[in-house]
């Protein structure tokens with residue numbers, strides 16, 4: 058006589074913890090999730106189309122707006138792709154500067170992830186601590202390029218400006234404080250039984266499935282697959298720098314958490330090494346004022362904080378790209394969400410969204 | 423004025439008025455305290471604009487909430503929807519009828535005035551009964567909202583409150599056995615005559631009992647790390663998502679009043695109520711239980727308020743401190759914790775206490 | 785490649801809730817640390833020299849006439865097409881000067897490409913100012929003309 062029916066519930070796009078405007082259609086059996094359907098596109102601004110309408114230099118500005126938590130990584134990958142089209146060599150100093158900034162950006166992005174992820178699970182304070190450390194990095198970026206979020210801090214062929222006076226020392230100071238702050242996060246979360254209960258065994262995905270979905274970045278490495286573009290296809294100065302790529306085993310939220318936390322440490326290591334090795338010399342390669350790459354196409358990837366960022370450019374020899382397409386790691390990682398939450402509870406959806414670390418600006422572009 | 427009128431009408435009404443007024447004031451500042459403590463722990467400053475260092479912030483918030491348009495969504499079950507905030511706040515307030523806030527007494531005419539509204543000999547039972555009424559309000563709110571998130575919140579909350587009632591009751595049972603009375607005044611007096619709080623009762627200190635009581639209390643009042651019914655990151659705002667303005671204020675108020683209630687009960691049951699903190703030195707007892715000896719009983723009452731308030735404050739501080747520190751449990755984990763850990767622990771605790779009483783009697 | 789380090793776990797640790805107390809200790813410590821936030825309108829943020837606020841125009845302190853030569857380079861470089869320059873002959877000299885110069889702040893994304901493009905180096909006629917409070921009551925108010933670009937943004941009083 059009494060049957061149960063599945064309840065359909067809409068999570069988002071105005072939900073406090075869908076990290077922007079993600080909408081999830083959940084099918085629930087009680088609190089258990091039967092099915093999920095992510096609905097995206099609420100933040101579509103046509104970055105790719107704009108990239109075909111603007112000149113190569115102008116399009117960098119639009120890459121800022123895709124993954125606004127890691128704008129520098131997007132700037133970088135686009136500029137690198139154009140450089141490959143043009144065939145210009147980036148001077149070594151610019152390469153090292155790019156590494157320093159990219160790794161600082163990675164730390165900043167991971168700090169946002171940590172804060173929001175922890176806040177979704179209820180730890181309010183970690184969010185503020187994460188933001189506090191990120192503030193350092195934003196200040197560094199502000200004093201380097203003048204902007205705090207959407208940097209536009211890469212030019213095709215090099216870097217727009219030198220590090221200002223005292224910048225290197227400030228960056229070193231930041232690297233000095235960071236470890237003690239990281240220890241505090243670990244004290245608050247890592248061994249905490251509530252945190253363990255909420256993250257262990259939640260959103261598990263094994264290495265093979267993750268690869269099949271095309272996941273990259275910490276989400277893939279948490280499942281034990283050691284793939285990092287910085288090691289696999291070294292770009293910029295990464296080949297000369299010494300760092301580890303942490304990988305997990307279980308592929309659950311907890312392992313991804315530990316991976317990212319360790320990545321912050323490794324990024325700090327890279328920053329310090331790159332600052333030590335920083336060579337002198339030019340910062341802009343020889344690039345004509347009007348960038349007109351020869352006919353051809355290029356697909357270029359680098360390792361963004363959230364995974365493999367790719368740019369596909371087709372040039373028809375004019376000032377604008379004929380086709381511009383971005384491979385967004387967020388978009389690809391998000392695909393695995395229904396698989397990861399099936400059979401879990403509503404609360405786990407929030408944890409999994411947090412651990413995927415999606416930025417909707419980059420998903421929708 | 424006849425003595426009967428004074429004794430049975432004027433004094434109780436005055437007492438009730440004082441308690442409710444004080445409670446509202448305390449809640450207002452508890453909210454501020456919560457925001458401030460959270461802010462300081464998060465290296466922020468907290469509210470600072472309204473009044474000196476934000477002292478009037480909550481007052482402003484209350485005024486805002488009360489003058490806001492009172493919205494009742496169209497799809498709700500009107501009667502139940504309106505009733506729910508009332509149902510939730512009444513038991514919360516009624517529970518304070520039996521809390522002894524302090525010892526001592528003074529006389530108004532021929533009538534002695536004590537620092538509690540009434541001393542019922544089944545006080546503890548009354549409390550357990552009336553606090554569990556609160557859950558009806560939550561369920562009613564969740565159900566009548568006729569909306570999905572509130573319903574999930576309401577159901578979670580019902581399950582949670584009902585489950586944690588049991589360990590809560592169990593930890594109270596051992597206090598009952600120690601004191602030999604269910605009157606809250608009697609419990610404090612038992613601690614007074616024993617010369618030590620039940621927390622440090624020999625041969626079996628009630629530390630486990632305190633832990634059980636406090637954690638279950640946190641779960642009962644739906645605070646972090648057990649704030650699932652209103653887990654804002656999952657359920658937006660849980661059972662009161664559809665409420666706004668004054669009705670929302672009622673839920674808010676009830677939550678904080680319940681927090682104060684748990685604080686008061688922890689103080690009464692485990693920390694000896696209004697008894698002074700003597701660090702086990704008997705000589706300190708006399709001077710510390712009355713700071714104003716020249717006022718006699720009234721002085722003792724004032725001093726009792728101080729000690730009682732201090733203990734309640736510490737408990738509440740722990741509440742807020744935990745909120746700033748911990749993540750939140752998941753619904754099924756909370757249930758598992760309640761049924762598989764706390765209830766067995768509570769049962770064991772009662773048995774050990776019984777054994778300890780036997781040992782003590784010899 | 786390296787494996788991640790997991791925290792050590794022992795029965796005693798678990799039973800005595802040690803890690804929970806460690807967490808409490810961290811937050812308690814922070815209770816006594818100085819705050820890191822700013823009370824914004826009362827406390828102004830300290831801007832770095834290179835801060836990119838809205839672009840504005842400036843003149844060379846010593847020189848006569850406007851520094852801008854109305855070459856339209858900035859308008860071409862701007863990815864949002866928010867600059868409009870109309871040129872006229874320079875008064876008392878050769879070359880050009882702007883007759884009107886408009887920047888639509890509503891569309892400007894503070895990218896700084898216009899400054900890069902400006903030929904009047906090393907002091908560029910257009911520069912990234914430190915103004916950042918650009919809220920307006922009406923969309924039209926974002927369109928800023930020569931005067932506004934020189935004198936900076938003047939907040940307008942709101943009238944109903």
Ligand code: SF4
Nearest residue numbers: 862892893895896898
């Ligand atoms: S800052 Fe960028 S968007 Fe703004 S006017 Fe200059 S070029 Fe255009």
Ligand code: SF4
Nearest residue numbers: 852853855856858902
């Ligand atoms: S501001 Fe600079 S780039 Fe723009 S028109 Fe004037 S001189 Fe040319």
